[in-house]
Amino acid sequence: MLDFNPLYSTPQAEAVEGFINQHYPLVAPVSCRLLQRGLNDVYLAVGGDSERYVFRLSHQRARGPADVKTETAFLTHLRQSGVPVAEPILTRDGALFLRGYAPEGAREGVLFRAIDGRKPQGMGAGDALANGKTLALMHNAAETFSPDGALYRLDLEHLLFRPLARIRDGGVVEDADIRNDLEHIAARTAEAIEAFSSLTWTYCHGDCHGFNSRINDAGEAVFFDFDDGGPGYLAYDLSVFLWAQVSFGRSSTAMWDAFIHGYRAVRPITPEDFEAALRFVIVRHFWLMGEYASRAQEWGSEAVGWIAREADFLKTWETERFVDRLF
Structure with missing residues (x-):
């Protein structure tokens, strides 16, 4: 069988649901759907209590791995400073990010609480x-x-x-x-x-x-x-x-x-x-x-x-x- 050695794969929503259910203390069952793919894969996750979250799976990039450690530390600092930013959700083990494995290698995942509000309207x-x-x-x-x-x-x-x-x-x-x-x-x-x-x-x-x-x-x-x-x-x-x-x-x-x-x-x-x-x-x-x-x-x-x-x-x-x- 020929091994095509993929550059990039897109995880199925069901696999992301299982990943979130396993690692995050959300109200089950969690349902997911893919919002976009490209620079990152982004999924909307909805808990059994209808709370909404966004799960971002980082892309493999020419610059190297995603710096989720510094990013999530900065977001935590901003939240504590009163700056309005997306809030990263802790895993069951108290971590701000995780790594999963796709055919192309390790990919970093972060779960955020979905932001209430509207999209900017044509940037008025x-x-x-x-x-x-x-x-x-x-x-x-x-x-x-x-x-x-x-x-x-x-x-x-x-x-x-x-x-x-x-x-x-x-x-x-x-x-x-x-x-x-x-x-x-x-x-x-x-x-x-x-x-x-x-x-x-x-x-x-x-x-x-x-x-x-x-x-x-x-x-x-x-x-x-x-x-x-x-x-x-x-x-x-x-x-x-x-x-x-x-x-x-x-x-x-x-x-x-x-x-x-x-x-x-x-x-x-x-x-x-x-x-x-x-x-x-x-x-x-x-x-x-x-x-x-x-x-x-x-x-x-x-x-x-x-x-x-x-x-x-x-x-x-x-x-x-x-x-x-x-x-």
Whole structure:
């Protein structure tokens, strides 16, 4: 019999139900259904008392294993600090995460209490402002958190240079001129960021684009999806929201203004961090392209073909924002 040696498998909902029933003190019986698959597998779990939970099974990624230990420790710290975030649920043994085994290897699982509230509605100004406030509260709380043993640092090596290498070496951009453009854009961006003298370092959410939140009855943005987080540049954490407003043909900088207004209502932003956030839009786009490039064998070349078209967006952002500072 041929062993196909799978890159990625999707556990059946029934298997996840059994896993949760075995390891978590929920009211039985627990029922599950798959919500989404891709960067992670996410399941809705409903206990016998109708309480709702979300079970996230981490994906095998090019960066390495999921840093669920630091992530769940940070979430616990945020909850204790009064920051509205998803709450990880303890196992029967008092652990915040578990490892299960799939054909491709070990995968880390975390169970969260489902967040009450609505999805952000097209990212209106009120929801953008709420996201800015929660991010600022998170950064305030991060000042008293020690990410000892964190597996990843959200520095330029992690966010820019390794993703660039995945694009370059993965064969997803065949045109040599486009590859050269990407190399030059990355080099100029890194040089500009490294020229800043005092960028703030914090613990980052890492994926605060606005839709990794729910808006509760109090109007607060409750954050989830911290699995791309880690110690890193505060300017990068800000930039992800701006990037989400201007990438892939979008143009809603009014939402960026509302987001920044909400952030500044809680916490100041230094001029250097604010200026650097504009540069980090490019870094964020490289990070995303690198994530997709690393999945080419799993998702197929058609699913990552868009990467070869993104040099135009990056060059346009450079030209419009930094034309007098490019060289």
